[in-house]
Amino acid sequence: MTDRPALSRVRVVLVQASHPGNIGAAARAMKTMGLSSLWLVQPKSFPDAEASARASGATDVLEAAQVVSTLTEALQGVTLAAALTSRRRELSLPAQWSREAAQTLASRAEHGEEVALVFGNETYGLSNEDLRVCQLPVMIPANPAYSSLNLGAAVQVMSYEISMALATPAALPVYGEPLATVDEVEALMAHIERATTATGFFNPANPKRLMPRLRRMFGRIALERDEVNILRGMLNFFERPLPGSAASTIAAPTRDDGKA
Template identity: 45%
Template sequence: MSLSSLPIRIVLVATSHPGNIGAVARAMKNMGLTQLHLVAPQQFPHPEATARAAGADDLLGHAVVHQTLREAVSNCGLVIATSARQRHIPFVPYEPREGASIAVNKAHEGNVVAWVFGAERTGLTNDELAQCGMLVTIPTSEEYSSLNLAMAVQIIVYELSLAARKTTELPVSEVQLATQLEMNQFYEHLQEVLSGTGFRDHTADGHLMARVRRLFNRAQVDQNEVRILRGILSAVEDKRGVSGGGEA
């Protein structure tokens, strides 16, 4: 299977150096990936991006620029975060090889997959991580772990290309994953229902909805399942409507 035929996009968030964007484009094209999405890049387009892209400047020309990560991944079924080793992240990280294999399989089943990289110095924020369903950490030396952004992308797209070559014909799931848009609608619906009940947030960090999102993101909810979840919420709402208001 060719990587170029799969709906996998690289998403760069808040990139500082335009040269890195160019180097990423080159790394992608070397491995047969073409879809580059940029979230609020500091400088783009930029001559340095074009120079570093070398023969991959066509990817820059087709790059899609977004204001928010949420927008960049709204039609994606699987969103993968790349992050350095951290102590306080509520994910068990995957290795690049495992992550790439999962990404290729999901893309092969027709799901749009986003592989997300944060800003050079700071990486992905907690809010950005909360929008991802999987975390991949590139193993590095403990003494010196600050991998250049384009180098990190190079390793990931290399693994993606290997995974795509390996994937022969796996059994394909008939049901597509829920898109991030559908999941966000579900979270909003859940929030409405919870507000109605006066439910209090007793989590240690005070971020109940973030915890709930993380749980469902991890589960990789499919189209049927998100319908079931919405149905449950609607049933709870209707019941409240009838017993609280209808009989008054």
């Protein structure tokens, strides 16, 4: 169980945690399973004496925690973000149960990738906006009549499953190509939105479900970095006036003037 570098590539992200005690409990749960990278997005109160008390012997995890203001910041460099959710949502990506998801995350981390477990607020869970930047919805099988795990308990279960998955290594899927990180995929989504707004295909005032649908489509696979670059290159060309169009004919002399 010692010396498993993949564990250092699994980060736990708590979004808008409202009870400092739960942050402490999460830190303790993580450390018992060998995890150490804790990210806090807009915690209600941190640092906090209650968090330190509940962390018990895991105050080092709390002290090293990174506090940021958006989930995207917490996912910098991450190629697979798993979002804990208690129910299926419309247009969401295919979900995995906790055990299967832990195996997915563990094998990616063993392959050298940065991965994340993302947990929402105690009362509201994750917002749809937060879910959109995650690639893998995860559900812990629970009593349908009472499925509300405490935040610290949910972190304990997932940390335990990750640790178990890394203890008995599953066969590794082979990824030949470097994957895009969450922030690179976000930049692609912003680029698509900009380019389709320019053509009038997308209307930001009446967005309908275009962007969620595209996120869901791309989210079903792990986009490679080269693929993101190809798509963005394609968009760059779509954003220019078409060659031979009136606009490009008129624009050309301007460019020549600039050179003169």
